[in-house]
Amino acid sequence: MTSLIRGLLAATALVSIPFAARAADVKSVIDGLPADLKAQYDGAPQKVLPSAWDNFTPPAKPWKWCHSESYQGNPWRVSVTKELKRLVDGLIADGTVSSFEVSDSNNDPSQQINQIRAFIDKKCSIITSIPGSATALDDAVDAAAKAGIPFITAAGSITSPNAINVDSNYARWGYDMMTAIAKAKPDSSVLVVEGIAGHPIVVQEKQGADKALAENKGLKVARTVNGNWTANVTKTVVLQAIATNPAPIDAVWTTGSESRVVAEAFAEAGRPAPLITGSITGDALGYWKANPDKYRFEGHAVLPGWTAQTLFRVGERMLDGQKPKLNTLLIPIPPVHTAELDKWYKDCMTPDAVSVFPVPPTDPMPEDVLDAYFSNPAPTKGWDYSKVPDACAK
Numbered sequence: 001m002t003s004l005i006r007g008l009l010a011a012t013a014l015v016s017i018p019f020a021a022r023a024a025d026v027k028s029v030i031d032g033l034p035a036d037l038k039a040q041y042d043g044a045p046q047k048v049l050p051s052a053w054d055n056f057t058p059p060a061k062p063w064k065w066c067h068s069e070s071y072q073g074n075p076w077r078v079s080v081t082k083e084l085k086r087l088v089d090g091l092i093a094d095g096t097v098s099s100f101e102v103s104d105s106n107n108d109p110s111q112q113i114n115q116i117r118a119f120i121d122k123k124c125s126i127i128t129s130i131p132g133s134a135t136a137l138d139d140a141v142d143a144a145a146k147a148g149i150p151f152i153t154a155a156g157s158i159t160s161p162n163a164i165n166v167d168s169n170y171a172r173w174g175y176d177m178m179t180a181i182a183k184a185k186p187d188s189s190v191l192v193v194e195g196i197a198g199h200p201i202v203v204q205e206k207q208g209a210d211k212a213l214a215e216n217k218g219l220k221v222a223r224t225v226n227g228n229w230t231a232n233v234t235k236t237v238v239l240q241a242i243a244t245n246p247a248p249i250d251a252v253w254t255t256g257s258e259s260r261v262v263a264e265a266f267a268e269a270g271r272p273a274p275l276i277t278g279s280i281t282g283d284a285l286g287y288w289k290a291n292p293d294k295y296r297f298e299g300h301a302v303l304p305g306w307t308a309q310t311l312f313r314v315g316e317r318m319l320d321g322q323k324p325k326l327n328t329l330l331i332p333i334p335p336v337h338t339a340e341l342d343k344w345y346k347d348c349m350t351p352d353a354v355s356v357f358p359v360p361p362t363d364p365m366p367e368d369v370l371d372a373y374f375s376n377p378a379p380t381k382g383w384d385y386s387k388v389p390d391a392c393a394k
Contacts, residue, residue: 026326040168049161056318057321064101064122066122068116068129070105073106078304079304080308082308105132112136124149126152126319128315134156134203142162150315150318153166153311154311155201168331177278180277180298180299181253187219189247189248191245193256194225194227222249249266275298279300289345301333303359324374358391359390
């Protein structure tokens with residue numbers, strides 16, 4: 001594929017590139033990545049294409065940074081926006097960015113589409129987003145591309161070839177978590193707690209979990225419920241599932257940050273503590289510290305700060321003129337095991353610290369690793385991992 005064709009794709013979203021040419025180009029890029037990044041593309045459910053932005057000429061400074069959120073109804077999402085704002089505020093302070101504007105569609109794809117089109121009308125320099133649908137936003141994203149506005153997603157890829165998706169292999173994560181349950185208890189009854197029904201990440205995670213279930217015949221699903229990645233919803237549906245399933249439940253496979261309320265639900269119901277997967281949080285670590293016999297965890301750290309930071313870094317690099325090689329940049333998810341919870345715990349983490357999220361001791365995505373995703377890499381302006389606020393910072 002030539003640079004000219006990909007430039008036209010970015011401008012019109014109408015060019016059709018032969019599959020063989022796209023596949024060869026993508027394979028060449030992936031094969032040239034560092035081993036840790038290359039491994040992320042093994043079995044990835046996202047459609048990976050060459051970047052449509054290799055001819056992008058950034059607008060003049062100062063830039064107008066706009067962020068399209070699909071949901072702000074839980075602490076994780078709020079923390080993403082807070083950290084993104086902190087980082088963009090640093091660029092506002094040095095005059096690189098003029099303003100930072102956020103919209104929230106509250107899980108309504110139609111509303112998010114309208115908000116994106118409003119950002120286009122306002123001539124935003126860039127639109128970052130946590131999308132509410134993998135497909136519904138495509139036309140709006142293509143319209144942004146036609147207007148010369150990069151659209152960069154986090155925590156859920158979309159299918160428009162004009163988007164740059166900063167994502168992770170959530171199918172692999174779902175698979176790894178269910179496999180961890182199988183290794184710990186080969187013959188287990190598993191309660192499956194999904195996030196928001198239909199969300200791209202939920203779909204991908206379930207694909208991975210289903211693959212692991214097919215490979216581990218001893219695992220049986222007791223019930224599948226949706227906790228909407230929200231603590232009170234999760235606790236309610238877990239308590240209901242426990243009440244209607246008197247047989248033992250050995251493990252809970254979750255897709256969010258609500259492992260603490262899952263553990264509480266089992267304790268309140270007088271049921272043995274299950275092995276719980278998911279993403280580690282401050283309140284979960286606080287619950288573990290206070291109740292080490294009631295909390296068993298095997299998962300990863302899908303953290304809001306880390307999500308906002310990678311989104312910001314890719315966005316700033318693009319505005320700085322750097323060219324991403326692919327439309328989907330997969331970021332490894334840091335693993336967290338029960339035996340090392342003490343390394344993640346801080347004194348401010350209590351069972352009710354629902355707005356506290358751990359901070360990895362080192363940058364999970366060092367700059368030299370991120371460089372591999374760009375054809376003309378340079379350090380991210382406004383980025384210094386040593387200045388990331390501590391988990392206990394006010």
